[in-house]
Amino acid sequence: MRCEFIAALAFSVLPLVSAQLTWDEAYQKAESALGGLSLSDKVGIVTGIGWQNGACVGNTSPVNSIGYPSLCLQDGPLGIRFASSITAFTPSVQAASTWDRELIRQRAQFHAEEARGLGVHVLLAPVAGALGKIPEGGRNWEGFSPDPYLTGVAVADTIGAMQAVGVQATIKHYVGNEQELNRETMSSNIDEKTMHELYLWPYYDSVHAGAAAAMCSYNKLDNTWACENDQIMNKILKEEIGFRGYIMTDWNAQHSTVEAANAGLDMSMPGTDFEGGSVYWGPALVEAVNGGQVPEDRVTDMAKRILAAWYKMKQDQGYPDTNLDRDVQGNHAQNVRACARDGIVLLRNQGDILPLKNASSIAVVGSGAVKGDHANNVCVDKGCNDGALGMGWGSGSVEYPYFVAPYDAIKEFVPGEVTLSESDDPSQGASAASGKDVALVFITADSGEGYITVEDNVGDRKNLDPWHGGNNLVKAVAEANENVVVVVHSTGPIIMSEILALPSVKAVVWAGLPSQESGNALVDILWGAANPSGKLVYTIAKSADDYNAGVVQGDDDFDEGVLIDYRHFDSANIEPEFAFGFGLSYTNFTYADLSVDSSAASGPIAGSIVSGGPEDFFDEVATITAAITNSGKVAGAEVAQLYLSYPESAADQPPKTLRGFAKLPLTAGESGTATFNLRKRDLAVWNVEGKQWVIPSGSFGVGVGASSRDIRLEGTIEVS
């Protein structure tokens, strides 16, 4: 299939990508290339040429003597920003909701094939932070999940797949950028345990997966800017986690010349502020070296890391020139449809109203069902929530090549009568719904990056309610029709207590952020061509007050520690509306035969440091299996989840922590085995005194189930 894609590209032949170099091999090449370079060549490699001064959002100076191009760095996590004929992949949160590692891998591969086809060297993706501790957080949808394990698996699979195509991946935003409000002034003050067990967790995965680049964030950490933070960049990322790639700034996140260089920053992006001023490196870095404030070795090390990443991906061998106008879509829409469909989470299905079988008259209600300004690419960087919603707004958005709105797909699919009320006006919705067999009501909630404000939401959401009076719309329709199916398109959790209290609301379909294939994916699920198999990647609360982390004014001390999302609901004993990991199917699954096999031993994980931390950090030490049976009447897929609880000797741990998942497609009556491999790190906690990961001794609880609140099988791992 890759060959077909290459043949379809209407420009000079792309060489097939062979395996990457190892870091050692790449460093060797970089070192020999550096031998002939001047200080100013090196400074050109590490300094962006300025905002809007090249083809991409970030560009550096070429070095012709070694065939090194002007490097093109481009957003973002779901496709190629500012390009004219690309695929708008589903946002990461939707891909995560599939819990399907093959779809996540394929999405990244296709995305990188498009980047390569356009001559983009560095993708500014994937996102591991915002991790998503704040449900209102504007950019959570750019990442995968507030659960660090799930995010860790997803970013590693994404980085591996992108880089296998020869495109450099950037893990961002490092670290502690959990909200949009004041992101460029606030300090995130995160204790060491929380830092390691939550926020750094996916960075270990990323470095282990060979990530070429990392992006330091806008915020401060303990009152020192992330991009001039020796502790965060030199000590943790490079020394503790063994990162051999380069750290670039977020755009205009740099505040100094000397401190930044000496703290471990390797690339200044975009090299200026957004007005073309504030040039911290370039000539200023040359001066700092000449004045003895920054050792020239440090600049050589920056350039070496950047060149090594370029050699590692073999971008020195026939990489396409940069041109964002080529059509690189290929057949990648298939992945969008699959992620959009399999990421749909069925939250309620009373009386098996879904799949819709015999409904001969259908009302489609709500502006979220039809193409509006959002789907028509009218608003810059998707900065409007007008009509059907497929992604959030900001630098992580792209132009849709096309958009299949829910109403258009339904109209095309359903032979019978389809009545549309495309406004959010409750009385119009009620009159459209009245007398119909079924009423489908579309509601939305949007969020994005803080440089754009949409309907008074300054990036972060101002509350967790559905937008445009969604509650009242559903209420009015539910009074007029007793078979209501609510479809939610949202960047994150909304509070649905009013909607769920309505007896007429028979089904709730959490359709998330489906991007360009929205309507097709929805029809697949509503009419049963596909069985829903997505599960929630965050907790949906009964009330906004049930969450323990919100947007803060001023600095954030991260007082909730490791207890975010379901960890908090479990430890505070709060009943969620819909638990993390929950999702219904049109069939049923039973769980049996738990088996636990472990050779884990207690003690510190003390191997010497390689890419991804101690060399034995990822060693597998336990295997857990369970038999899952499709006990219903139709084929489906179950996401079985493994939760671990730590022995009492490990203080301050959440009641349970996700440490494995497996998605099993099963025909009716079929059984399969879910296998979960635990690595040393999965059993370890961060020991603050010893500054190391330690596996505690005692009895670990093992729970395998269908969600974080539906544990079906329990066992233990005894560790001495």
Ligand code: NOJ
């Ligand atoms: C700022 C965003 O935080 C970052 O994610 C993005 O890559 C850059 N802008 C470049 O657009």
